[in-house]
Amino acid sequence: MPGPLLRVRDLVTSFRTAEGTVRAVDQVSFQVDAGASLGIVGESGCGKSVSALSILRLVPSPPGQIESGAIELEGRDLLGLSSAEMRAIRGNEISMVFQEPMTSLNPVYTVGWQIVEAIRLHQKRGRRDAWARAVEMLQLVGIPSPETNARAYPHQLSGGMRQRVMIAMAIACEPKLLLADEPTTALDVTIQAQILATLRELRQRLGMSLILITHDLGVVAEHTDHVVVMYAARVVESAPVASIFARPRHPYTRGLLESIPRPRAAGDEAVRRRLTTIEGLVPDLRHLPPGCRFADRCPMRVDACGEKEPDLRAVPDDAGAHESRCLRAEEM
């Protein structure tokens, strides 16, 4: 059996600030199998985007720095590669799609030109050939009349179309892994559904793996196989998608799930149902508590939680591969 496509082990990425060094990603581990889809969930500042940037070694340095850990693509440690070797991987073997399609495209070039540039950076193709490939990619991601739209400038396209262009650019070299950081957050729900359907289809057709970073648990439920939940720079839970939604084993995950309104029953006119909330705020990464980072917001807190931070450990589950960083995971 082949090993995982990507394996991230004990990754620590820190940022230097005026008030000392802050770990934005703290001993994070996860892996993605070939053709699989991994969801990374968490709220702003939890470290999910920095994890993705670390994989591509795009963390701005200074102030950022990958302190320790390993990032292995098919067994090869990306952290040991030279800048030139890394450039050959970015956009070629691993691509990334960002949240803001407006700011990720160059406004003074046509979108077709920008895709051609990405292709010719990695492949020995002539201009004409690369252009044909760019048009083919635009068609693949569902852009209508791709030949005409390849000649359009970013401002002439809608937000949904721009995000499709970004995806077309990202998959033009048929990467093994696509990192999508909140790819639909800036888009309307009907456009989001189109884009996510496109990503799913591409994954099936190209056998590509996907890391989907999002705060939307609904998106995760529908589009990923395995979920990693992050909180205050740590992985707090990791599990196959079906088992995490059926039985979350960390109070934070459960709190997130419960704070989403459920569809009401037919004829139920009452609007006074309260949502379950997670009280309090995310801890300041500069002043972390000694124990569990979620302890002061946790409804299941016991004294031991405040003393020592629990390890991420396996909890028994039908599907296996379920890990939680909670002392009371078995009780949930």
Next chain:
Amino acid sequence: MVNSDPPAREGPPDSLFPSGFPPANAGSPDDLAGRTDSTRPRSRTLVAVDRLAKYFPVERGWFTREERFVRAVDGVSLRVRRGETLGLVGESGCGKSTLGRLMLRLIDPTYGRILYDGKDLVPLGQTALRPLRRKMQIIFQDPYSSLNPRMTVKQIVGEAIRVHKLAASSADEARMIADLLDQVGLRRESIDRYPHEFSGGQRQRIGIARALAVQPEFIVCDEPISALDVSIQAQIVNLLQDLQERLGLTYLFISHDLKIVEHVSHQVAVMYLGRIVEQAAASDLYEHPLHPYSRALLSAVPFVDPGRRKLRVLLEGDVPSPIDPPSGCSFHPRCPRAEPGTCDASAPSLAEVVAGSGHKVACFHPLLD
């Protein structure tokens, strides 16, 4: 395709106030002059708009002076019942925020009427509006940019109290501010702090305290939780619902988050390209959407249940430009049920399909099966 004259398209869509709405003559000047709350029974409707429209002019080109118009709101009739929440959903650019601002008369309509407690706001000048402004407030989406960074919480919340002269003394004002902070769940010690010292959720609480300072009846909540994290969204939603219950507030709740809207709303209206395409009780609308657009919109919401990956109605293409909206029903180019000759010829009006059901839809081929 250029519309040079706003009302020339097909005029205001004819929509009639449903029964139960205060008759138009209730707002005649004579009536209003002598009206006090004790002489007239309180109507169930607090805010109503009638064939309301807002067209924004856009420059056509660099060298021409010919104007075109964005039909941001294009003939909307709605009413919000006292003490209830009307949820307004739709995609970006559909005109929902413009409609919210029109209802408070923060911007002036191109045509149409806005009735607040039976009184038409449109002809009123700024001075005449001022006492009514107190009763209508707005909570904005972005708690980072809607609070003045140079003002303390005390100044932000106290400003409206002073403008409307609601406090007898400065001690009275301080007591009112402290009460407001209690109500929205902020510590009293935060009174002298500046907005940057708070998290997003706390800032939104300051925004809510500011809105409550003038003891309003009606609050437009314009995407009040969109900028917040999931765990904080639930806190703010619960706060808004608690306040509604305690103070009898009436909300217009504008959001693109369909799950939250279902949770908070009594009635829900779906907007597309400046028009209301469907309106019904929340449970009716979510269970049995009648408009093909509503169904597509609802089916696009991802479910938090991996076992229930459901059938999705994917729409083709993007929302058309509101500058030159499609002829007839503006949804017809994307509609799976569109019929040439009907749907592209004239715009359907918003009406009940089953009389008395209160479920209104603007569609020639509603989903009745």
